[in-house]
Amino acid sequence: MKRPRPSALRRWLARTPPPAVLAVGYLTLIAVGGLLLMLPPMTHTPITLSDALFTSTSAVTVTGLNVVDTELVYAFWGQLVIAVLIQLGGLGLMTFAVLIWSALGRPLGITQGTYLREDLNQTSYGKLTRLVWTILRIVVMAEVAGAMLLCLSFMPHHGLGPGLWHAIFHSVSAFNNAGFSTFSPGLTGYALDPVVNVVIPVLFIAGGIGYVVIADLYQRAFWRGWSLHTRMMMVGTAILIVGGVAMTAILEWDNPNTLAQYHSITARLTVAWFQGVTTRTAGFNSTDIAGLEESTSFMYMILMIIGAGPTSTGGGLKVTTVFVMLLATWAFLRRRTEVTGFGRSIPLGDVLKAMALMAMASAVIVTAIFLLLISEGGDFVDIAFEVSSAFGTVGLSRAYTPELSEFGRAVIMVVMFLGRVGPLTLGFFLATRMVPRVRYPAGQVHLG
Amino acid sequence: MKRPRPSALRRWLARTPPPAVLAVGYLTLIAVGGLLLMLPPMTHTPITLSDALFTSTSAVTVTGLNVVDTELVYAFWGQLVIAVLIQLGGLGLMTFAVLIWSALGRPLGITQGTYLREDLNQTSYGKLTRLVWTILRIVVMAEVAGAMLLCLSFMPHHGLGPGLWHAIFHSVSAFNNAGFSTFSPGLTGYALDPVVNVVIPVLFIAGGIGYVVIADLYQRAFWRGWSLHTRMMMVGTAILIVGGVAMTAILEWDNPNTLAQYHSITARLTVAWFQGVTTRTAGFNSTDIAGLEESTSFMYMILMIIGAGPTSTGGGLKVTTVFVMLLATWAFLRRRTEVTGFGRSIPLGDVLKAMALMAMASAVIVTAIFLLLISEGGDFVDIAFEVSSAFGTVGLSRAYTPELSEFGRAVIMVVMFLGRVGPLTLGFFLATRMVPRVRYPAGQVHLG
Ligand SMILES: [K+]
Ligand SMILES: [K+]
Numbered sequence: 046m047k048r049p050r051p052s053a054l055r056r057w058l059a060r061t062p063p064p065a066v067l068a069v070g071y072l073t074l075i076a077v078g079g080l081l082l083m084l085p086p087m088t089h090t091p092i093t094l095s096d097a098l099f100t101s102t103s104a105v106t107v108t109g110l111n112v113v114d115t116e117l118v119y120a121f122w123g124q125l126v127i128a129v130l131i132q133l134g135g136l137g138l139m140t141f142a143v144l145i146w147s148a149l150g151r152p153l154g155i156t157q158g159t160y161l162r163e164d165l166n167q168t169s170y171g172k173l174t175r176l177v178w179t180i181l182r183i184v185v186m187a188e189v190a191g192a193m194l195l196c197l198s199f200m201p202h203h204g205l206g207p208g209l210w211h212a213i214f215h216s217v218s219a220f221n222n223a224g225f226s227t228f229s230p231g232l233t234g235y236a237l238d239p240v241v242n243v244v245i246p247v248l249f250i251a252g253g254i255g256y257v258v259i260a261d262l263y264q265r266a267f268w269r270g271w272s273l274h275t276r277m278m279m280v281g282t283a284i285l286i287v288g289g290v291a292m293t294a295i296l297e298w299d300n301p302n303t304l305a306q307y308h309s310i311t312a313r314l315t316v317a318w319f320q321g322v323t324t325r326t327a328g329f330n331s332t333d334i335a336g337l338e339e340s341t342s343f344m345y346m347i348l349m350i351i352g353a354g355p356t357s358t359g360g361g362l363k364v365t366t367v368f369v370m371l372l373a374t375w376a377f378l379r380r381r382t383e384v385t386g387f388g389r390s391i392p393l394g395d396v397l398k399a400m401a402l403m404a405m406a407s408a409v410i411v412t413a414i415f416l417l418l419i420s421e422g423g424d425f426v427d428i429a430f431e432v433s434s435a436f437g438t439v440g441l442s443r444a445y446t447p448e449l450s451e452f453g454r455a456v457i458m459v460v461m462f463l464g465r466v467g468p469l470t471l472g473f474f475l476a477t478r479m480v481p482r483v484r485y486p487a488g489q490v491h492l493g
Numbered sequence: 494m495k496r497p498r499p500s501a502l503r504r505w506l507a508r509t510p511p512p513a514v515l516a517v518g519y520l521t522l523i524a525v526g527g528l529l530l531m532l533p534p535m536t537h538t539p540i541t542l543s544d545a546l547f548t549s550t551s552a553v554t555v556t557g558l559n560v561v562d563t564e565l566v567y568a569f570w571g572q573l574v575i576a577v578l579i580q581l582g583g584l585g586l587m588t589f590a591v592l593i594w595s596a597l598g599r600p601l602g603i604t605q606g607t608y609l610r611e612d613l614n615q616t617s618y619g620k621l622t623r624l625v626w627t628i629l630r631i632v633v634m635a636e637v638a639g640a641m642l643l644c645l646s647f648m649p650h651h652g653l654g655p656g657l658w659h660a661i662f663h664s665v666s667a668f669n670n671a672g673f674s675t676f677s678p679g680l681t682g683y684a685l686d687p688v689v690n691v692v693i694p695v696l697f698i699a700g701g702i703g704y705v706v707i708a709d710l711y712q713r714a715f716w717r718g719w720s721l722h723t724r725m726m727m728v729g730t731a732i733l734i735v736g737g738v739a740m741t742a743i744l745e746w747d748n749p750n751t752l753a754q755y756h757s758i759t760a761r762l763t764v765a766w767f768q769g770v771t772t773r774t775a776g777f778n779s780t781d782i783a784g785l786e787e788s789t790s791f792m793y794m795i796l797m798i799i800g801a802g803p804t805s806t807g808g809g810l811k812v813t814t815v816f817v818m819l820l821a822t823w824a825f826l827r828r829r830t831e832v833t834g835f836g837r838s839i840p841l842g843d844v845l846k847a848m849a850l851m852a853m854a855s856a857v858i859v860t861a862i863f864l865l866l867i868s869e870g871g872d873f874v875d876i877a878f879e880v881s882s883a884f885g886t887v888g889l890s891r892a893y894t895p896e897l898s899e900f901g902r903a904v905i906m907v908v909m910f911l912g913r914v915g916p917l918t919l920g921f922f923l924a925t926r927m928v929p930r931v932r933y934p935a936g937q938v939h940l941g
């Protein structure tokens with residue numbers, strides 16, 4: 046106990062595997078955030094430790110499920126803490142740690158590099174510093190621009206000061222796919238607002254597609270210059286957006302709880318657009334989620350579990366994981382010994398990683414649903430929806446989160462944590478190598 | 494059109510891939526069975542073509558879902574047709590075809606052998622004839638013994654003639670995991686009958702574990718002599734039986750609709766035993782399935798989707814497929830480049846096959862649930878339970894089958910067909926070979 050603390054920390058960092066460091070980091074952030082939210086200036090009315098920890102977990106994992114109302118219960122300072130937790134959680138603790146290290150003028154050594162790599166699934170050490178600065182530039186640019194544009198919608202209703210804060214909060218929440226809102230009814234009051242319907246989706250799609258893809262789009266030629274990963278993400282995201290929006294419109298068109306409360310075709314299409322595109326991981330809502338048809342709810346569960354892209358602010362299995370599974374199945378059916386897509390071969394290790402991710406995700410989701418069915422009184426669809434939402438760190442709920450028992454809250458907190466940290470830490474196991482027969486040049490895919 | 498028909502058939506067989514032949518065979522059997530059931534002597538009251546085709550599909554795929562009551566609607570001749578369809582479907586059309594070929598004294602040529610191999614996932618041509626005779630001996634012995642024992646329970650209540658018929662029908666239905674019953678309320682009237690509670694489970698466990706395993710148990714030394722496949726099946730089946738029965742007892746103990754209607758502990762354990770063990774693929778019920786807790790219903794969905802063993806009369810993903818997935822995930826987490834279990838390595842082609850099966854099963858189940866949610870009015874749990882039951886060819890229902898619309902019936906018929914024929918035909922693609930690094934001796938696993 047006589048040694049100075051930093052040295053003990055450094056020795057711990059050196060002997061602990063990166064996934065464990067990452068998990069401990071997130072847990073620490075959640076604990077600190079929860080304790081901060083308990084302080085009197087944070088809330089209008091006192092909250093329990095369970096309320097505070099749930100909010101903190103939901104913010105750090107950028108999920109957006111809430112047991113207490115963000116607008117009514119949290120004061121400005123509480124909302125600021127939530128915004129900071131969202132930003133730290135969304136960027137990834139490790140990115141932030143390296144940012145601080147390099148800001149302090151320390152060389153980006155191999156040890157620190159390992160942690161960042163863990164968080165971003167990036168294999169080349171050399172490009173890391175550049176990547177981190179690219180990320181930071183994108184985040185600041187996107188969030189400032191988003192906040193400025195959102196002021197156009199929020200200031201007229203709420204005045205200059207509160208309007209600015211709502212705009213900043215929603216910009217941070219949107220870019221980080223957190224789905225938290227400083228409005229009690231979410232964005233239903235802005236369901237037809239053109240600025241909200243463009244700016245917020247642009248922010249969360251950009252945040253959810255992954256930094257690697259954004260950098261590729263920014264620096265390389267269209268399609269031919271893109272990596273296999275970027276191609277998969279762009280095609281997969283396009284399919285999921287078009288499919289999600291179209292199916293929402295078709296299934297909900299005549300539902301009086303959702304689209305049919307609007308008479309004009311444009312209004313219905315606007316709401317279908319927003320709700321269809323937000324479901325994969327952003328988790329904002331511009332209509333009543335508990336009023337959705339069961340068919341739409343089921344489709345949303347699937348979309349939430351698929352989620353967004355790796356190295357992004359989104360959660361879930363990830364688009365590339367599902368894509369690789371589909372390509373592997375297709376290769377199997379065509380009796381190919383090699384999995385290929387977009388003219389690139391996919392290493393067998395990646396296929397096995399996708400499979401392991403799927404198997405573990407299924408285990409987590411099934412176990413959580415089973416536990417909640419036993420512990421909670423409640424509808425199966427509500428419970429399955431809540432668990433899918435937590436695993437995909439989406440944050441949509443059929444008005445079920447506040448009804449959870451203490452045990453139910455614990456289950457959902459664990460699922461949010463695993464949904465966010467699990468796939469990241471599994472990236473660690475990418476190191477597993479198989480011996481594939483290479484015919485096509487090998488492409489690199491991020492699966493976590 | 495001047496050529497004789499057998500020659501045209503033979504040419505078609507020669508140029509059509511075996512999975513297509515198998516599928517066409519099953520479809521033909523379903524169509525013929527459906528038309529037969531429309532004949533006046535078959536039923537007490539007229540049935541529609543849709544009723545008849547649904548019954549025929551359910552019988553040929555040994556599922557046991559029913560839109561009309563087998564006891565009240567079908568006369569003796571109809572029940573006999575159903576029993577024959579069950580027997581043909583359970584043994585596998587191709588096994589039967591080869592039995593007939595060899596009974597006619599024709600040599601078991603390479604062409605016919607391919608079809609049988611397809612159906613039984615057996616790779617060595619030489620052992621086929623022996624295997625077929627082993628199968629037939631087992632079937633006849635088991636069903637005759639089962640029927641004789643069941644007479645002890647059924648004859649006192651129903652008289653000699655009807656008692657004998659009930660015993661024969663239930664013996665055939667049990668060994669083939671069909672779950673059809675000539676009693677309207679299923680076996681609830683015999684929920685505490687000791688003979689029924691022993692004989693029927695023994696029959697369907699024997700039928701569901703697969704002929705290959707039975708032959709191994711019969712001919713080889715305990716454990717050391719068993720193949721990797723037999724070890725996996727025995728361990729997996731034991732885990733699923735113990736887990737299913739224990740969880741049924743725990744979850745339903747105080748449910749007045751099911752176990753709590755009995756006062757004695759022995760009675761409750763007896764019902765938990767029967768219902769827990771029958772769920773994986775047999776599909777008999779000795780209690781009210783619609784009265785089960787939602788947690789139990791969800792667990793049963795998982796058990797039904799897992800199903801029984803390959804080369805057996807059961808359906809579903811198969812125990813070995815799930816086992817291989819778990820072993821592969823475990824190997825991945827331990828950063829092993831090779832999947833191993835019970836001291837044998839599992840070829841990478843088998844791992845990919847398991848993955849492809851899982852992916853396609855998920856696609857079928859999700860699509861079917863989605864379609865039924867759109868087309869049918871009904872509870873999500875009822876629908877998901879019905880689809881899981883159809884895919885696993887189990888036949889349990891939360892009293893939902895008779896409520897299906899014509900479109901809903903079509904969906905369930907397709908799922909039953911895919912659940913039975915899909916995994917069998919996928920066995921065809923086992924031919925895909927990877928290049929594994931061999932360290933352990935390679936073991937053979939059946940995944941379909
Ligand atoms: K979210
Ligand atoms: K069955």
